[in-house]
Amino acid sequence: MQQKLTLQAKLQQKLILTPSLQQAIKLLPMSTLELADMLQQEITENPLLEEELERERADAASVSAEAAAPEGTSASEVGSETQAADESAKTEPEPEKSDDSLSEIDYESFFSDYLDEGYRPRTPYEVPELPPIENTLSTTASLADHLEWQLRMTSMDEKSREIGEAIIGNIDEHGYLQATVEELREMGEYSAEDVEAALAVVQAFDPVGVGARDLKECLLLQLSQLDLGETPIKAMVADHLDHLQNHRFNEIAKAMKLPLDEVIHHCEIIRRLDPQPGSKFTTERSHYVTPDVYVVKVDGKYEIVLNEDRLPQLRISSVYRRMLENKSDDNQETREYVKDKLRSALWLIKSVDQRQKTIYKVANSIVRQQQEFLDNGLEHLRPLVLRDVAIDIGMHESTVSRVVSNKYIHTPQGVCEMKYFFHSGIASVGGDHVSSVTIKRRIRKIVEDENPKKPLSDSKIVKILEDEGLVLARRTIAKYREELRIPPSNQRKNLYSSPFAS
Numbered sequence: 001m002q003q004k005l006t007l008q009a010k011l012q013q014k015l016i017l018t019p020s021l022q023q024a025i026k027l028l029p030m031s032t033l034e035l036a037d038m039l040q041q042e043i044t045e046n047p048l049l050e051e052e053l054e055r056e057r058a059d060a061a062s063v064s065a066e067a068a069a070p071e072g073t074s075a076s077e078v079g080s081e082t083q084a085a086d087e088s089a090k091t092e093p094e095p096e097k098s099d100d101s102l103s104e105i106d107y108e109s110f111f112s113d114y115l116d117e118g119y120r121p122r123t124p125y126e127v128p129e130l131p132p133i134e135n136t137l138s139t140t141a142s143l144a145d146h147l148e149w150q151l152r153m154t155s156m157d158e159k160s161r162e163i164g165e166a167i168i169g170n171i172d173e174h175g176y177l178q179a180t181v182e183e184l185r186e187m188g189e190y191s192a193e194d195v196e197a198a199l200a201v202v203q204a205f206d207p208v209g210v211g212a213r214d215l216k217e218c219l220l221l222q223l224s225q226l227d228l229g230e231t232p233i234k235a236m237v238a239d240h241l242d243h244l245q246n247h248r249f250n251e252i253a254k255a256m257k258l259p260l261d262e263v264i265h266h267c268e269i270i271r272r273l274d275p276q277p278g279s280k281f282t283t284e285r286s287h288y289v290t291p292d293v294y295v296v297k298v299d300g301k302y303e304i305v306l307n308e309d310r311l312p313q314l315r316i317s318s319v320y321r322r323m324l325e326n327k328s329d330d331n332q333e334t335r336e337y338v339k340d341k342l343r344s345a346l347w348l349i350k351s352v353d354q355r356q357k358t359i360y361k362v363a364n365s366i367v368r369q370q371q372e373f374l375d376n377g378l379e380h381l382r383p384l385v386l387r388d389v390a391i392d393i394g395m396h397e398s399t400v401s402r403v404v405s406n407k408y409i410h411t412p413q414g415v416c417e418m419k420y421f422f423h424s425g426i427a428s429v430g431g432d433h434v435s436s437v438t439i440k441r442r443i444r445k446i447v448e449d450e451n452p453k454k455p456l457s458d459s460k461i462v463k464i465l466e467d468e469g470l471v472l473a474r475r476t477i478a479k480y481r482e483e484l485r486i487p488p489s490n491q492r493k494n495l496y497s498s499p500f501a502s
């Protein structure tokens with residue numbers, strides 16, 4: 001049986017993510033700093049992209065104004081004359097376009113805002129002061145550096161020094177040894193006695209308690225340094241650490257046959273020990289947040305200002321544009337390369353501008369719907385979901401989700417993430433919807449004001465909120481309490497009665 005091959009035309013609609021659309025989607029979730037780095041990389045890779053400096057723009061504007069204006073002519077007259085010249089130029093017949101010109105894609109009309117001037121960032125009204133330069137240049141010694149320095153100051157033989165370096169290399173940021181004696185032995189085929197001897201030397205270093213293998217050993221090392229090694233305090237740590245952690249002081253007093261007041265006195269000393277001796281040497285630095293959007297109140301109205309201070313101002317290189325316009329150049333491969341780079345540069349400029357406009361629309365919608373919060377604080381934060389903003393600006397929810405990702409907004413109430421404004425709400429008795437963030441803050445306030453001798457249960461918190469017009473289930477209160485990291489009422493009672501409580 002023979003099959004007959006035929007050609008058949010078929011018309012169908014299909015959603016396709018073009019490279020330019022993929023690029024635009026990729027730009028949306030980027031923060032301002034990430035976008036600035038990406039644009040600098042594009043400037044490096046694409047020869048048709050240039051960064052225009054503010055000085056060059058100001059000098060060019062002043063020179064052109066002086067050259068165009070005769071003596072005694074005002075700036076407004078220059079502008080009107082320029083406009084008239086442009087209109088007269090439009091009436092002149094256009095030269096014929098060859099097949100190898102930019103007319104195959106109408107760049108001039110589609111990107112008329114970008115070909116000459118390029119993308120111009122807008123500077124916010126107030127840019128927060130950056131941290132001092134010494135904060136970015138100075139470094140602090142890590143725990144490992146501190147221990148290795150002490151090891152070098154110790155008179156040890158070469159073998160013991162190698163074991164000491166292996167021990168220090170296995171101490172975590174909190175000061176605890178994460179390797180066993182057997183694992184340390186296998187690192188250099190050392191004996192157990194040599195490892196224990198080197199470990200004893202490291203455990204005598206500063207900070208006191210470093211090199212311990214667990215919390216009990218850490219506290220015992222600190223007690224030994226305080227000459228409390230043969231006291232009831234040591235016995236409490238060595239034999240009753242579980243009771244100490246759970247504040248069972250009556251059971252400790254009964255087991256050790258000591259008065260409760262004496263047990264509490266000993267606990268006060270244990271309370272002053274450091275369970276994480278290495279944490280003070282942490283090398284983690286504070287991370288400064290650079291807002292992507294500023295909300296500024298001007299004449300009683302909130303204005304949206306995008307933070308574009310670090311974004312480079314892009315323009316198309318005039319040298320390569322003239323290369324395309326030069327019809328005498330017969331190198332087709334070079335022309336195709338330049339045209340491809342031109343197309344890529346134009347789409348990038350268009351995508352960046354579209355990204356900024358989208359962020360502005362989303363931020364403006366958030367500000368309009370959360371104006372009560374901006375005026376009066378967290379208690380007036382209203383429930384908001386992505387769909388509300390998407391409908392308001394006429395875009396898809398996924399676009400709004402990408403916009404608010406990794407973005408920070410500076411408001412009169414402080415700097416917060418843009419997605420902070422999106423959360424569910426709970427209907428009150430009066431019919432209004434109250435934000436879940438506001439409810440969590442109210443729960444925290446109720447717990448802070450409770451009687452330490454009689455902590456409030458979740459059911460009693462439900463009753464208090466119900467009297468305020470908020471009807472919530474007990475499991476909802478329990479969920480919010482856990483998210484706030486507030487322990488249950490029975491555990492709070494033990495904490496209040498504990499000598500460890502501040």
